[in-house]
Amino acid sequence: MADMLFTAEGVTKRFGGVTALDNVSMQIPRGSIFGLIGPNGAGKTTFFNTLTGLYQVDEGKFLFDGKPLNVKAPHEVAQVGIARTFQNIRLFGEMTVLENVMVGRHVRTKAGAFGAIFRTPSARREEAEIEQRAHELLAYIDLSKRAGDKSRTLAYGEQRRLEIARALATDPKMVALDEPAAGMNATETVTLRTLIERIANDGTTVMLIEHDMRLVMNVCQHIVVLDYGKKIADGTPSQIQKDPAVIKAYLGGAHAEVGAKA
Amino acid sequence: MSIDVLLQQIVNGLVVGSVYALVALGYTMVYGILQLINFAHGEIVMIGGPTSVFATKWLLSMGRPSLLALLIAILVAMVVCAVVGVAIERVAYRPLRNAPRLAPLITAIGVSILLQQLAILVFGRNYFTFPELISRDPITIGVVTVTMNEIVILLASVALMAALLWLVHNTKIGTAMRATAENQKVAGLMGIDVNKIIAITFAIGSGLGAIAGVMVASNYGQAHYYMGFMLGLKAFTAAVMGGIGNLWGAMVGGLILGLVENVGLIFVRGDYKDIFAFVVLVLVLIFRPQGLIGERVAERA
Incomplete structure (x- = not known):
């Protein structure tokens, strides 16, 4: 088997x-x-x-x-x-394309609220890594150019691809x-x-x-x-x-x- | 009416308004993420008052310098209020997460009364004098008179609001908060521990509320178990005016409400001061229920 x-x-x-x-x-x-x-x-x-x-x-x-x-x-x-996408697209419409992907990274990172508020070096490093990985994933789905746009402004097919990138960001x-x-x-x-x-x-x-x-x-x-x-x-x-x-x-x-x- | 009086009232309004804004942020953050109006938030602010009074008095009696005592007292108040805020969410609101929306709303009112009564038990019914750690002596700048205390309140509020906006828009936790606010279910499936993010939201809102409580106590020189009630209602009004759920809205709403109240005082007797907030609330709900900045249609429980 x-x-x-x-x-x-x-x-x-x-x-x-x-x-x-x-x-x-x-x-x-x-x-x-x-x-x-x-x-x-x-x-x-x-x-x-x-x-x-x-x-x-x-x-x-x-x-x-x-x-x-x-x-x-x-x-x-x-x-x-396990990561998923949805039959009817459910992106975070008010967030940017890049941020949508960054949300997916959340589960693979450790720093908590304390680190985020008090800017510990490890939290900063981690946030830089999150952003870098999100950029890589946008390149992977060929959406780098739209990184800073709100996700609801994307074309339909692009939104689908972005949902896939967001899912991939969780390292499934x-x-x-x-x-x-x-x-x-x-x-x-x-x-x-x-x-x-x-x-x-x-x-x-x-x-x-x-x-x-x-x-x-x-x-x-x-x-x-x-x-x-x-x-x-x-x-x-x-x-x-x-x-x-x-x-x-x-x-x-x-x-x-x-x-x-x- | 002379221009001097107007300027003076504008300054007074900004000071009061910045406190409203800090408290309003607590309402609006929780609303944004849970669509719950946490009526107990005013009482959390109140708890910050007496807590800081007792903390400073104790620290001063230990011979600590006054500024250090104040800073530690603020930290103590923040921690106490954050713990209370998180505990309320855990015990009172979380079990009702999927209940009809009237249930958590009424629960919030119940929690508010409960906290007031607990404050009487813990702190007593008296007015507590807040030691004058930052000078409340009037300083005249041009035609306007302010105190150092008021200047510190205004600057600290602005700094805190800027820090909050930055946190929400530039950190991992902030991104998770916005994602949770936009769609809890999807945020969960994308790996965000929604319960943890909600708890963090309560902690941050309550921490800001605690600072507001200390500000009020230090500005008026006293704290008591009832100080959160009217302050809470007004901050709630400010949040609704700005567009509840919207951080900018809470800040702008707080400042505008402070200004309206204090400029209005030029025309009516001081006893009627509290009327303005509620006139504003009624007008906003009639003519612009989504608030000045709010985009979403305001849903009411």
Whole structure:
């Protein structure tokens, strides 16, 4: 078995009488690009919210980096090494592009309020490092020119990339992208694809929750498909494209290949 | 009305206004991060008064030089008030973080009364004399008369406000505070310990309040358990006037309120001084509820 960064075992989540996640298991190999797809309401976001501690699971468990994942406060998710972006962009709009990325560095630094107020040498050094790393990340996503602008003034595709940079600033082992291509035009999607591949090449595992089939099929090495809270398929893109259950879930019957949809 | 009187009242207004501004910052910081109006903040300021009186008296009786005694007393007051502020947040507000917004608001009023009563138990009902550590003798500069105490208050307030703005905009903690204020949930997922940042916000606001309490005590030469009530209400008015949640707003609002009050004194008897603050509050809420500088639509609990 390959080196697994993330494992979900029999995860079940119920809301009243609705079973949003029904005995879902999956494994994500370290360093891979992993796709989680499914029609609207399939449970992708619920899965994600249980993973990041917003909901507690009713049954089952998560393993991350060999240890049980058991988060009680949101900031602990970032601490163990999972960072995320959001389906609807949630940047800090009133802060500058650079500051948004600097926020992500917070979790990897130690100096507290005392150091910040009394300007201890270590706090100063740390703040210089935060800023330098943030500049590097902006260069990485090709947004250096906008560093001083308020993030809400960025174009849509740029805001998406900035969210990814902010997530990367936490030095995650896994970055989870929640529909990063939503609302993007073709050119922006290509830029995004290149960025995702580069992130994985640089050693960060990527979990991609996405509707854009072409992007998912092109970029992911492994895909899990959810429908009505159940896992209906698990395999490589070519396996998924031929899977009758997936085709049925997406098209409501036996039609063309899923890959042709986008 | 002579121009001399006007100038004098402007100076008086700036001194009082800078104290309002310091207190208003405590309201506005907490509001910015929690959307909670911490009505107990006035009482935290009050605690700074008697605490510093007892601290200075004790230090002077130990034979410490007066300036050193004052500085240590300020530090003691800051620490005591910061601890009280953080404790209130932990015990009274945090359990209500997700409750309907009326609940923490009423709790805040309850905490305010509780702190007043505790102050009576701890300090007593008396007026305490604050020793004259910085001269309160009048100095005449041109047509205006001030005291050294007032000059120190004004300069110290400006320095503290500048330091706070700098902290919020240029440090890691400040960035985390702004991120938490803008979106608590996202800030948390980006690795910010939101509870810690909220506690730090209460500590800083309460520390500034403590200094304001010492300033009032030293300026009027006395401190008592009730001194936070009217001061708190006025500073709250100042924060609303500037645009609650906005740091600049609190500062500008505090100064304007101080000026309005003192210039208004030219026209009415001193007994009516307190009316101005509340007339201003009503007018702002009617005509510009988001405040002078506020951008966000003011939400009321």
